[in-house]
Amino acid sequence: MSAASSIECCSVGVAFGRNDFAVSDLTLHVGGGEIISLIGPSGCGKTTLLRAIAGLQPMTVGRVEMNPPADTSRGQIGFVFQQPSLLPWATALENVQLPLDIIGRGQPQERRRAALDALRSVKLADAGEKRPHELSGGMQMRTSIARALVTDPSVLLLDEPFAALDDMLRGELGELLLSLWDQRRFTAVMVTHNIAESILLSRRIAVMRGGILESVLENPIPWPRDQSQMRTAEFAAFFGVVSDHLRGAVDNPGRTPDGV
Numbered sequence: 001m002s003a004a005s006s007i008e009c010c011s012v013g014v015a016f017g018r019n020d021f022a023v024s025d026l027t028l029h030v031g032g033g034e035i036i037s038l039i040g041p042s043g044c045g046k047t048t049l050l051r052a053i054a055g056l057q058p059m060t061v062g063r064v065e066m067n068p069p070a071d072t073s074r075g076q077i078g079f080v081f082q083q084p085s086l087l088p089w090a091t092a093l094e095n096v097q098l099p100l101d102i103i104g105r106g107q108p109q110e111r112r113r114a115a116l117d118a119l120r121s122v123k124l125a126d127a128g129e130k131r132p133h134e135l136s137g138g139m140q141m142r143t144s145i146a147r148a149l150v151t152d153p154s155v156l157l158l159d160e161p162f163a164a165l166d167d168m169l170r171g172e173l174g175e176l177l178l179s180l181w182d183q184r185r186f187t188a189v190m191v192t193h194n195i196a197e198s199i200l201l202s203r204r205i206a207v208m209r210g211g212i213l214e215s216v217l218e219n220p221i222p223w224p225r226d227q228s229q230m231r232t233a234e235f236a237a238f239f240g241v242v243s244d245h246l247r248g249a250v251d252n253p254g255r256t257p258d259g260v
């Protein structure tokens with residue numbers, strides 16, 4: 001596996017109209033092997049920032065640096081989107097193997113073995129021959145996660161990955177993500193609307209509003225994480241802190257030095 005890259009967003013600005021900045025002068029450091037959540041009201045620029053980090057969205061100003069550099073075309077950056085977006089005519093195994101086929105890594109047999117390993121890692125070892133319509137929503141999302149991880153990326157970018165799932169599945173897949181991170185230690189940036197999920201899964205929470213970074217909150221919940229922590233007083237208290245920042249009820253005291 002490649003070393004987890006740190007991510008440096010330096011004064012990133014993305015404008016869609018002449019002066020219409022969806023993301024404005026945004027500077028953020030994400031440490032190698034860190035999981036950080038991007039949270040904020042609808043339309044505040046979370047997806048635009050994630051796409052800029054991925055290299056999918058040209059920036060109007062600023063730059064994004066990864067160290068060591070991570071390159072999508074070499075499978076070093078993985079994506080998980082809200083919709084699993086699997087090829088309907090391909091089996092789960094073929095879907096997972098697809099990124100390896102595209103970048104042309106290894107011999108066909110090695111690719112198949114890697115895809116099987118990735119499916120096993122998301123507890124879908126027995127579903128490889130099924131097509132997407134034969135999989136439940138949760139299984140489709142597991143397949144999508146396996147596809148994102150099959151190339152052993154050093155950076156994983158997730159855009160509201162569990163938003164379409166019910167609470168039980170959401171919690172289950174959150175814990176799966178934590179265990180995958182524990183084994184692989186990739187750097188992850190996850191967009192979510194769900195405060196509890198952002199607290200359970202990430203080390204820091206970047207709160208955005210109107211295209212700017214409102215604050216970066218250090219998450220006090222100890223590691224290792226699991227869902228039982230969601231019932232603690234500490235979790236509830238931090239939930240309140242994040243909510244206040246989201247509502248704009250706090251005047252920025254939560255910034256950490258590398259999130260300025």
Ligand SMILES: Nc1ncnc2c1ncn2[C@@H]1O[C@H](COP(=O)(O)OP(=O)(O)OP(=O)(O)O)[C@@H](O)[C@H]1O
Pocket residue numbers: 016022040041042043044045046047048049
């Ligand atoms: N391709 C585009 N062309 C023009 N405007 C865009 C484009 N993509 C995004 N925008 C605008 O940029 C702003 C930020 O959008 P973005 O999708 O990044 O927000 P978001 O915080 O991810 O929202 P949500 O939580 O609803 O997904 C919005 O005003 C949106 O309309």
